[in-house]
Amino acid sequence: MKHRWVRILIISVAAVILAAVLAASAAMVVLHIRTTALQDDYLFLYENEKYRTPVRIDGVRVIEQDVSCGYAVIEIFSSWNGNGITEQSLYDEYGRVVTSTGKAFCAEMNKQFSEYSTTMHSYLKNSELIALIYENLEEGIPVPIEWAALYDGEWTLHYSLVTGIDIPGNKVTVANPYGYVEEIELSEFLDRTSFEAYRNMPLFLRLGFAFCIFEKNTVFTVRRI
Secondary structure, three states: OOOHHHHHHHHHHHHHHHHHHHHHHHHHHHHHHHHHHHOOOHHHHHOHHHOOOEEEOOOOOEEOOOOOOOHHHHHHHHHHOOOOHHHHHHHHHOOOOOOOOOOHHHHHHHHHOOOOOEEEEEEOHHHHHHHHHHHHHOOOOOOOEEEEEEEEEHHHHHEEEEEEEOOOOOOEEEEEOEEEEEEEHHHHHHHHHHHOOOOOOOOHHHHHHHOOOOOEEEEEEEEEE
């Protein structure tokens, strides 16, 4: 009888493991399909009269993050907006980091900046992502994003703030809370917002994307209420 229950237990555990592997495999296939779908042809934007004028936000002061990139982006936005929110004040309020996911970051932006409405947009096609960023900057407001960024030679999942875009000039300007401003080509920018730039991504992060804990081609539009 004892051996029978051991066999049942082993079979049950094996079945659970197999189900988990199949679920993960299916999720990875769906992730690949969704990632491929992001790659539409955005080149028509270069010739669109609506997007021909470069837009740029002045007065954005870049900092080097001390607590987290999410808190640092909120501090950068707060400094530009004339509030007094800092990484430390956020950490003192919560005793921890509460912006680890895009949805949580969006909720915190709405809480801290009630004069704005922040909306999270994920898995945008490349052309949609560029257009949304341009239109938000055109309203005079910097735009938070999620993307891949290098830190000490290692790729990371990161929040930053887009402060300018020149579509005909093929340039995007980003305030990176690793402590510097990046001015990069649109192709590199999209390679990083889609996380295709993140080479050799660890399995736990790939599964995070597969099970929608993290998102690709994500922008947080910020509109005045």
